[in-house]
Amino acid sequence: MIETTQLLLFIGASFLLCLAPGPDNIYVLTQGMTKSKKAAIVTTLGLCSGLIIHTSAAALGISVIFQTSELAFNIVKYAGAAYLIYIAYQAFKHRNEALDLTAQNSSSELKKLFLKGFIMNILNPKVSIFFLAFLPQFVNTQAGSVPMQMIILGIIFMIMTVIVFSSIGVAANMLSSKLLEKPSIVKYMNILTSFVLLSLGLKLALSQR
Numbered sequence: 001m002i003e004t005t006q007l008l009l010f011i012g013a014s015f016l017l018c019l020a021p022g023p024d025n026i027y028v029l030t031q032g033m034t035k036s037k038k039a040a041i042v043t044t045l046g047l048c049s050g051l052i053i054h055t056s057a058a059a060l061g062i063s064v065i066f067q068t069s070e071l072a073f074n075i076v077k078y079a080g081a082a083y084l085i086y087i088a089y090q091a092f093k094h095r096n097e098a099l100d101l102t103a104q105n106s107s108s109e110l111k112k113l114f115l116k117g118f119i120m121n122i123l124n125p126k127v128s129i130f131f132l133a134f135l136p137q138f139v140n141t142q143a144g145s146v147p148m149q150m151i152i153l154g155i156i157f158m159i160m161t162v163i164v165f166s167s168i169g170v171a172a173n174m175l176s177s178k179l180l181e182k183p184s185i186v187k188y189m190n191i192l193t194s195f196v197l198l199s200l201g202l203k204l205a206l207s208q209r
Helices: 004-019 023-034 037-060 063-068 070-093 107-122 125-138 146-176 183-206
Strands: none
Touching: 004 125, 004 146, 023 037, 023 107, 023 146, 023 183, 037 107, 037 125, 037 146, 070 107, 070 125, 070 183, 125 146
């Protein structure tokens, strides 16, 4: 069983890590700004679903492959970068379309946002390596199954991420809702979204293990 002190330290560290600017929470921020609160929350759930894969990979030791194999790391890395750049292109392509919150909140659109978030997360090999490096620091080898402890910590991290990212998305939407009533602002928001995604894609493509 994980000690209470270690658990509290982990929760505190996870909260600060979730708040730190990164590709995922920046993407949620732009979803909240350019679409809706629901879109930001669904995107967050998609991203966090990907953490289940990374947690399982770290617990089972699969992440070691990314840490030791440059080829495996690069294949996943470039696939993730290409996907981000593709989404950036789509945002720029539709920059002049009027904002339609009814369409943005439709079940089909929300499913697409969930899937986008999931794919973005699992195609970032650095997340797996991060989990492999981060989770074991809070594991007690004398307190039972190590893989199970890592899975529990991963679930806690995922819950923290859902809370923090959703809050970021909702806050962004509340701050930008008035601005988005102006068509010209919507256009620039879409351009900003495409720029952010393109930057994240290029950053991922140029990243090292």
